[in-house]
Amino acid sequence: MPDTTQAPPDLTAWTCPAPLRDQPKVVMGHGGGGVMSAELVQNIFAPAFGGRVLSQLGDSAALSLGGIRLAFSTDSFVVRPLFFPGGSIGDLAVNGTVNDLAMSGARAAFLSCGFILEEGVEMEVVARVSHALGAAARAADVEVVTGDTKVVEAGHGDGVYLNTAGIGLIPDGVDIRPQRVVPGDVVIVSGAIGVHGVAIMSVREGLEFGVEIVSDCAALGGLVATMLDVTPDLHALRDPTRGGLAAALNEIAVAARVGVEIREKAVPVPPEVDGACTMLGLDPLYVANEGKLVAFVPRQHADAVLAAMRAHPLGAGSTVIGECVRSHPGMVVARTGLGGTRVVDLPIGEQLPRIC
């Protein structure tokens, strides 16, 4: 036992523990889409690969090849469970890459698909995943044209891991990238946020919230095409997956060196997501989405783009949540319901449920 002398405690010596940042091994937070993920890219991947295109660090790379402008992206999927309300790893594998391309304004044309299968996984599961993947590809109007299969020993995987890569054409006159965002741009989200993350958590953790929460997993190529029909002059698009809306807004604020201001009450959070997050001690702004986008639109086009989004089935819940400002560049600030403000910071690693 520690020393228990009765001297009054020295409160001036109070120190609180700070999280460790320099992990010598990979920890889960490196995959969380926050500061730790970004540091992994900045410190190891980007220096190792170099390259001008990579330095854009967008959801997808915008390439020029033989005079043709292409978007190219890849994504890996390690979700557990493989099947969840509203989708499966197969749906995610298609929609994740299709959406990454759509955030450059590109309509996905071709996908590759790599399967990493764990020894012992039921063949029926592989078939169901493949079937879901094929159906999702047809729905997104994209063709799987090449693939690969590897098997790892039992215990070295989680049943099925998938990787997809995709390419698509970027239409003429379209130049969508974070650096184009300027003060005055209007920030629009395409619907309710936090749904996918809470749907996954509810099945993964065996939590029941009284109502089934169904993932919003969807391919957004069509919605983006609708928006581009209004104007090719969209400044930036993001699909707020890992790290949620907060991470997406912060990435844009930093890349464009603008401030982002949102009205917290304007952010569409469904009651069941709000309730689940309150119970779990999570912030819906940091919870993953798989069928939503956030758009940075020049003010003069905002009303028309919003109307077009609302007319699309995947954008019916679209709403303006804020705007870009000159002050506090690189920062996201939320105006709270009471009229106060708070800084919406980039998450560090994974969001952890709070104790209190």
Added chain:
Amino acid sequence: MKYIEEFQNPQLAQRLLDDIHATVTRPWALMEVCGGQTHSIIRHGIDQLLPEHVELIHGPGCPVCVTPLEVIDKALEIASRPEVVFCSFGDMLRVPGTGRDLFRVKSEGGDVRVVYSPLDALRIAQQNPERQVVFFGIGFETTAPPNAMTVYQARRLGIRNFSLLVSHVRVPPAIEALMLSPDCRVQGFLAAGHVCSVMGTDEYPELAERFAVPIVVTGFEPLDILEGVRRTVRQLERGEHRVENAYPRAVRPEGNPAAKAMLEDVFEVTDRAWRGIGVIPDSGWRLSERYREYDAEHRFTVGGITTEEPAACRSGEVLQGLLKPHECEAFGTLCTPRNPLGATMVSNEGACAAYYLYRRLGGATAPKETSPVA
């Protein structure tokens, strides 16, 4: 959400704020005890709406921060053992021990699992009879009853491969220790509502009387906090120091008798070290003699631990309101949210991090106005 939304009503909040502004005639320093209240204050920007003269000092009610280094190191040691499944609430995983944390133990092969309830850990023990399942029982009077109940259940069901690593702490001795500190600036307390929903309010009149401080039992939603502040400053302005219950929808004077009986059965009061502060007499709980076999410290011989605290910062003074964050030499240079020296710089609700972010916004305190959005 029903019964939450109502307590965030902006019009009612404004009425409480108007009342507070009309009441306050001079500077007052209040402490909200619980980390959950701090979270709500920052989350809703409540501190910026209060009169300039009303200062909220964030109290020691963050169980993550106060769990002593020695216990964290024991947790890391136990979690590293091959036969152990180590279960914990999520945010304990990032708390550093001497040179490493539970995330790292996990990355090195330890079976560390996040659970939402200690009963989940008990279920894991039932499902894995060949493994030793340990739950990290930390926190205040709020998390203690379910942990006590889990140990009670383990014994009742004869589940022998479950144990609890206990580092529970109690609020009233911490308030006493704060008030005994010669530099203490706190003039009134917003007591932690959920702690009182378990323990009742019997422990507080003696403290209010002895230290001549108002203690107002306060909830967690914006209206709750504003009402707590309103009642505390009203007492201060009138020169009163009573215990008031501003959270009657959750707190009865006698608390929760069933939970208290469970605590009485399973735990016994003990001296407890608080990280960064030292030992506060009678400020914690440990498993009582009857349940000693479920004590992880008893079950696993965890010896030879040499603790080493990371480089100190001055967050102790900040936490007491003796030092403004930007007056610290390390502020904004050695110590930033990306490279924090202390927990006050770690999360958005930490005093230093809030200062850091708002100073980047262009002022020493939080902004009162921002431009309207579309």
